[in-house]
Amino acid sequence: MIMPSPEIIVASTLDTVLFIVIATGLAQNGLYVLQLVLAMQELATQRPEKRAGLLWRRYADISPPISLLVPAYNEELSIVDSLSSMLALNYPDFEVIAVNDGSTDGTLQAMIDGFGLKPVIRHYSEAVPHQPLRCVYGSPQYPKLVVVDKANGGKSDALNAGITLSRFPIFCAVDADSILESDALLRAAQPFIDDPVRTVAVGGTIRIANGCRIERGRVLSFGLPRSLLGLFQTVEYLRAFLMARLAWSRMRTLTIISGAFGLFKRQTAIAVGGYSHGTVGEDMELVVKIHRYMRDRRQDYRITFVPEPVCWTEAPESWRVLGRQRSRWQRGALETFFRHGDMLFRPKYGRIGVVGFGHVLIVDVLGPPIEVLGYLLVPMLWFLGLLSVDYLLAFLALTFVFGIFVSVASLILEEIELQRVPRISDLALLTLVAVVENFGYRQISNLWRLRGLWQYLRGHQGWGVMSRVGFRHT
Template sequence: MALYALSFAEISDYARRETFSGLDDLFTSNYAPPVSVIVPAYNEEATIADSVRSFLSLRYPLHEVVVVNDGSKDGTLEVLKEEFDLWESDQPVRLQLGTEKIRKVYASATERLIVLDKENGGKADALNAGICAARYPLVCCLDADIILEEDALIRAARPMIESGEVAAVGGIVRVANGCEVDSGRVVEVGTPRAALPNLQIVEYLRAFLAGRTGWSKLNCLLIISGAFGMFRRQDLIAAGGYARDTVGEDMEVVTRMHRSLRERNRDYRILFIPDPVAWTEVPDTLRVLRRQRDRWHRGLIDTLLRHRKMLLNPRYGTTGLLGMPYFFLFEFLGPVVELTGYVAFAAGLALGILSLEFALAFLLAAVGLGALLSISAVFLEELRLRRYPRWRDLAKLTLYGVLENFGYRQLNTLWRVLAIVSFLRKNTEWGAMERRGFDAAERKSPARKP
């Protein structure tokens, strides 16, 4: 509740300040450092051309796009060569981070585009290669199938322009299911018909607006979404880049940056801001969603154990004293406690140990609190950010904020407990993800090498 109150106050203040942001002036300012947009691509033949065009057309004073073809087995590289008039370049890549072998470097004759062709090493390996090839001081790491709003780069870069202490910035990731997409841009925001994506919209709003905003204010934000994050290149390299032996590379690299910057006695901030928007397609089947949540939780466990030295250690400031304990107790172990509680609750009722009246009152309080938190996130969105223009969409999300407590939350709890078992069994699989694509055409993205 304290985290929610902090988030609400911060977003309200952010919305007020946006009225006088002077964002248009930044587009013509000489103070905006150039940005390298890094896009790892694996078997993205069907959509890579449209994605790259949308990234090249982002509004920013000066930016380049670095696509890393991570050993694709389809025609991803051939499509890029044909669509962007690529030629083989002798541009050197200074390998300051470990990566698999880079076969060739291509440049475009018509666009600010660099394409690396390398052997398959996984997403983290591809990101490291792109960071090494980047020519500019800020790097923005994206998923190939993400949709960025036109001004997302300048909004993400603004805190870095305003203060040299800001080492990284994460923006909000929103659910594109149900939205109208045209030429790589979301032209109309809406909600889908299916229940599962709507439940995830509520979940995303709660996690980003009412969670990460608060952690950012306390300077102990442990994760910037791998779908959209901006970093100072020198700080990212100093921390060692992305870990190639984890499935939670986005959380691990941010936690390691906290650790590295603290150990170097740097004054720094790692921020989340709610305005630079990236749109993504979320799973619409339980099977795919289960694989995604299993991987997320295994990545979280791996990160916390790798950096357990930071836990309750004053040397690491609020990250060690607040962020790490919270994630250990409520994110890592919370599902075990919750599942045990459900079993004990049912057993207590069956054995007559619990009073039925008390049990029903307690259940009502628990469900009521969960619904209150979710609905609050939905209304925070409407009151301050207003991305959903239709009241019927807000009413639908409010309803799902209540319904998620009856089945969906428990299912997620079970998946996260099973993920702990999967982690103990040393499962390092990425897990195949199936997406329909923004044009609703069925396509599949094969699993990456872990």
Template structure:
């Protein structure tokens, strides 16, 4: 009887992996179709013409900052020359204990202004507001510590323009990222409530004075593994979800939001570990429940670069935080699963996300124990076991290859050696690295309480980033 149970369980788990990879393959094919037209337009079109457009809506770039003294000035400088006709930069200093505020005041000649601040979204108390006197409009909101979401809300309160680009203080913006994402807004201003951008790992690339000079795939295995993960997410999955208006997450590192829509749902949820996914899902829910036409889109050619954790220790912390955010989101939005009111999000994307993202580490972990056990007790013969493992691994490699091919026309991995590194990573990621993340995600599932909403990435500052 026990042997029979183990056998059924073992086969079910391997079946789950096959199903999961088939689901991913289907989304990848869908993404490929969605990307085809965009790549043609990107190759031949002239999006930069919009730079001189008088009809482009102005944007507020909101940057939450906590202990960012090392790189905040270079970050703001690099952001201040992003290509766009009209924008302002709003930095929300979330009670930093280092010299973040002082560095900003000194670098941008800021002075304290006594202007009314509208708390459209409730936040921790604001101590003061500073404004710059230079050419670029810079506002700094100095507030009590309340976490990343709280700082973003304060920045959104202080923003003066109808669209807000929420990003991080440690990213490098591509010169055309704002214009490319705002193009999607202008396409349909009435309905577009959010536009997500393409996040790419910066590790291994050459950055000077806050600007990307050359992009490369990093040599370190931990960072390289994440490059592949980001490609699967941002190139092979999100365009597909976006094309059916069922994008479950606009990344916190780069998202353009319609300010009025964000205010309508109460802003980011303070204390949430996955505040970006939470806000995206609440926007979907709000518009679908109130039958308001809307769209949340993803633009793969709007690129920003961010340093991903280069060490196991930092990656572990990040993954526990991310998965805790997903756990919170699943807790809050479970009723949407298979509810027809929520359209394709409720019927396709969100159930898939819960099945193959949220539950994956548990099932995978059980699989690592049960399947070998099934072979050991003779419930499954070794030949069948090997073939099923090969199917699961083979489909995983297939999905990675599709993601690498889809990314090729964007031309970010220029050299053959960069592509070769990614190919090798696709072949070896299932031999230990991926399994590490499974353990960390289980830690988050069983209550590994990540109490800090700010990540603990060791900052080097965007001006100094480059692999040396």
């Protein structure tokens, strides 16, 4: 038997590796194109009502009461503005439960001073596990506001404390560094109104507040971030929410609702044990737990995304802080995927197991390491003369041409359907950024995600320091 030469073995191995790189890239980009098509179909069939007054007349009398849960850890800079905006929401019946999760700065004192809070007695029974509560505060001036001080336990634990203290059938989880538009709750509650039996969770859109004019917890006018890093994130958020989540919502395979703005049926959240501890991806993990719970019991249900309600959030302006955030997001996705990995491709879990978890496998689990491997191997092998021009062109097309197409198409879709970018100059700038981000920023993002994979494999826990400057009043 003649053994192949080392040169043949090396060449065969390289061909196999490059085939895997190209095939994974094709699968990723095929999913992105599918998302774009599905998002276009959904927006074409679900035309948003732009007049808030008409929405109020139509839904105010039948809107379910909602508890807003606001976990806060070291949010001294923005907490009063954020809570003020929530208390001013245009919604018939709601309460705001702010949970101070053992902050080490002046977060609690800022809320006490800002709203004239005093200790109060509030009866409750523990619905889900969380750290002990220290004190509950309220104020006659702000009857809708409840502030809870508790021992530090992390974001999941703070949200569970909010669930325990909430009194309404639906709760809305909102980040403390976020600002909701005045009609956001009314728009987000529509699926619960239209289909109250089957709807168990609803997600809204997250947008970047950097560069916007903000006063007293309200976004008065839209503006783009002044930094290139902020612009990159603006394009990312448009692509992620308008395209990806809208598409998977249409297919009923949505695996994540942003922790910054998501509505859940309280009874269902309690049934699955609330938010899980020991994960930094508590938002995704809760949604997946609900999918599993409902599928295991063969119950008909809906988890949906609505693009019109908007929550504005402060994006990191530092490369280091953004890198920590993206590595943490990657860890959260991996934690959820492997915790519920037995759902992958199992007929019992239907399209969520095949399409939803299949998407997570290709994009979040396999995508970052294989794409980074392509960044390293393809140029090196081409330079050494070991790679054909056909392979090189295929990889460059997957890396740059598809990326540019998807990003620009998302902007076009946003402008045609939602028209949230009012100035032509801003739209032109975002289009340019959508092109430029593929030459450097996308590659750096994959390195951050690869770091998140390494942290997951090492069992790293914790959020890391996420420094903020607070909403600027311009």
